[in-house]
Amino acid sequence: SQKIEQNSEALNIQEGKTATLTCNYTNYSPAYLQWYRQDPGRGPVFLLLIRENEKEKRKERLKVTFDTTLKQSLFHITASQPADSATYLCALFSGGYNKLIFGAGTRLAVHP
Amino acid sequence: DAGVIQSPRHEVTEMGQEVTLRCKPISGHNSLFWYRQTMMRGLELLIYFNNNVPIDDSGMPEDRFSAKMPNASFSTLKIQPSEPRDSAVYFCASGLAGEGSYEQYFGPGTRLTVT
Numbered sequence: 001s002q003k004i005e006q007n008s009e010a011l012n013i014q015e016g017k018t019a020t021l022t023c024n025y026t027n028y029s030p031a032y033l034q035w036y037r038q039d040p041g042r043g044p045v046f047l048l049l050i051r052e053n054e055k056e057k058r059k060e061r062l063k064v065t066f067d068t069t070l071k072q073s074l075f076h077i078t079a080s081q082p083a084d085s086a087t088y089l090c091a092l093f094s095g096g097y098n099k100l101i102f103g104a105g106t107r108l109a110v111h112p
Numbered sequence: 113d114a115g116v117i118q119s120p121r122h123e124v125t126e127m128g129q130e131v132t133l134r135c136k137p138i139s140g141h142n143s144l145f146w147y148r149q150t151m152m153r154g155l156e157l158l159i160y161f162n163n164n165v166p167i168d169d170s171g172m173p174e175d176r177f178s179a180k181m182p183n184a185s186f187s188t189l190k191i192q193p194s195e196p197r198d199s200a201v202y203f204c205a206s207g208l209a210g211e212g213s214y215e216q217y218f219g220p221g222t223r224l225t226v227t
Binding site for chain 1: 145217221
């Protein structure tokens with residue numbers, strides 16, 4: 001069966017460190033993968049998109065990698081700040097399904 | 113741009129009542145999505161429209177749920193009759209389907225409580 005797995009446990013890190021979140025998937029062949037941020041009481045906000053033929057994508061302090069062999073995406077926030085505390089969702093687009101499938105999300109807490 | 117607008121923001125209703133959720137997508141977007149989010153099941157796609165036409169409603173849980181998009185600037189999600197297990201946050205999102213444009217823009221959500 002198809003699965004998207006994100007670490008259900010919250011990730012707690014110290015301000016200034018790099019946060020790394022993981023998204024693993026099985027039985028999908030996604031054409032691209034997206035990462036969203038969700039704050040409590042709000043809708044998800046798009047952050048980054050990476051295509052299957054791209055290994056890495058960067059945007060300011062954010063970096064995403066996409067390994068289609070390992071079926072894994074890593075999401076990095078460098079020089080993390082307390083304002084980065086939120087839940088981060090990965091989402092796969094698979095041409096066969098023509099829609100986004102979201103993971104359950106990982107909650108990140110950055111402590112001063 | 114005001115972003116995706118949803119109403120109401122909160123809805124409390126009794127079991128058996130009809131509930132209508134409303135969404136105004138971002139002007140110019142041609143795709144619209146309805147999601148439901150719960151702690152147990154996460155964010156689930158219920159239905160999506162392209163150019164006002166329903167493309168995939170396989171996520172609609174049962175016949176009690178229906179969605180319409182009469183024009184490019186308005187969509188509704190209706191639950192009739194509502195049940196306590198429908199309690200969730202319902203999000204509407206819009207996007208511009210096309211080469212290189214796949215991100216979705218979410219509204220603030222409607223928190224539905226069915227007692």
